[in-house]
Amino acid sequence: MRALLCRLPPLLALLALSLTAVAADWKQGRASYYGTDGWSIHKGNCGFGYISQDQPAGWDVAALSDQFPNFAGSCGRCYEVKCDSRWVKDGYGASFDRTHVCYDPSASLLLRIVDSCPCNYPSNWYSNKRWCCGDADHMDISIWAFEKLADKKWGVIPIQYREVPCSYQPPKPAPAISNPTPGEYWSQTDNFMQTGDMSTPKIWNYQQADKMVQGWQFGDPTGSSSARASSSASSSASPANTGSSSGDKGTVFSGSLQNGWWDASYNAKVSWQAGNFGSSGGNVVCADLYGSGALAVSHSQGGFQGAGGLEFWMKTDGGRPQVTINIGGGSRYCTPKPLGQLSVLESRGSYSKFALSLGELGGSYTSFQGCGGNGWWDLTTIELKSTIGSTQTVCLDSIRLLPGSSSSRRRSS
Structure with a gap:
């Protein structure tokens, strides 16, 4: 030049x-x-x-x-x-x-x-x-x-x-x-x-x-006056192989199974009342997974309505369990996501918080409509499945479905 x-x-x-x-x-x-x-x-x-x-x-x-x-x-x-x-x-x-x-x-x-x-x-x-x-x-x-x-x-x-x-x-x-x-x-x-x-x-x-002004005050990027915050999850300690009611309809497990979810685990020994040693001192669920066993929960059809993501707290002080996260309905499942590919979003004591978009399991990640041949209405099950032949123990403090959206800015996608 x-x-x-x-x-x-x-x-x-x-x-x-x-x-x-x-x-x-x-x-x-x-x-x-x-x-x-x-x-x-x-x-x-x-x-x-x-x-x-x-x-x-x-x-x-x-x-x-x-x-x-x-x-x-x-x-x-x-x-x-x-x-x-x-x-x-x-x-x-x-x-x-x-x-x-x-x-x-x-x-x-x-x-x-x-x-x-x-x-x-x-x-x-x-x-x-x-x-x-x-x-x-x-x-x-x-x-x-x-x-x-x-x-x-x-x-x-x-x-x-x-x-x-x-x-x-x-x-x-x-x-x-x-x-x-x-x-x-x-x-x-x-x-x-x-x-x-x-x-x-x-x-x-x-x-x-x-x-024609935004719902929060000018210059306030927190959206405090228009935020659609979810109510906190209940931590009832009722017997937990059937779901009790929670103020947050996205809650799957928080102290007990919530909102109509039930135990669907297989090749596993599950304790839904494992003790009050969660990230905030609440009850946790622990499972011994045998071979290809899974800690799993199910809901009737429609349980995934409006969902776009999945969040859970898992005990990781002994290392991350070797499991995949997946969802499905009937005999059709989506594409499993290895836990090792997820980033830790927050740590509290011996627990770590993870989250993923349901679109990462298949389908659209911007506006989740289903995956694995199932529409969202047909999806009924969330599972954490072992990927090793030997027995391993997993403990979770909470499981939540996050709301979905076609927008990335202020609603989950």
Whole structure:
């Protein structure tokens, strides 16, 4: 390049240097999408209110991870973004092949920041820690921007990005698809803000501007006033081979089996009242697994309704048990996940907390509908199965199904 510039007129040489600097400015990141799942682009905590399509970037907007470089003061900032053909990982280490999903890796679009994606979001901790805790530079972009870059079925894509002025025009704009997702509009009725109803088109009415604000206060990324936190799980010590009732409908085991779940273990000696030595001093379940035995629980059909993930606390002070985690229904099971492939999310005493998306066992990880030939309605069983020939002991403090979503930002996926 240096020899070539010596032969160029000064103006062209300056232009070449400028283009070289811009090209070197691209950074790698990751993008998921939101906008039609109850998390409206018009309610971002930047407080911009309704976003009209003639504003800078229109509906091509994003929520920025609060671990993103230069996150502070990002409201209103603009980025040029393009799809990047490569593998991508989530925050728990799972890898996804996205080498062939980009419509055109050379096409880009302008994104404006209107919201945030907080790493610490207790009511949706699994999903937010999966994407927004800094393992990658992550943007939750609007579905209308996402579907210009790749099919929305992929859920998450690798991207390249760089900060640009909001007046910037990409040299090769990513075109809108022929049948884009229907948009959100506003009318004089209040049902959109109060219920999120988008069943009919709505037209913007400027008299409603003061109501088009996110459900939590401006600048508060915790979502404290709108968080849909689950009630705490019951720790009843009732006999536990049948499920008692819990305030948290996702609870499978907490001191006892809950919400209609029952023991379905096989080739195992199980004690559902093993003693009060759990991570918080509550009762635990322990099982001696013989050969290919499993600690398993079952529910009638429909027990997985709305589920998108699985969380459990396991005793690991003597090393991780050599087991796989799986779900199934009838004689059909999904793809087992070795415990050794899961990251420890938290440790407390001799116990470690693990979690995984049900999509990691097969099917869609963005909006779980079933796996192994079973729809979600047909799934009935959760099992932790031994992978060694000798006897081993496993102890669990709690088991919960986590809520599922098509959005990665504030609900589990």
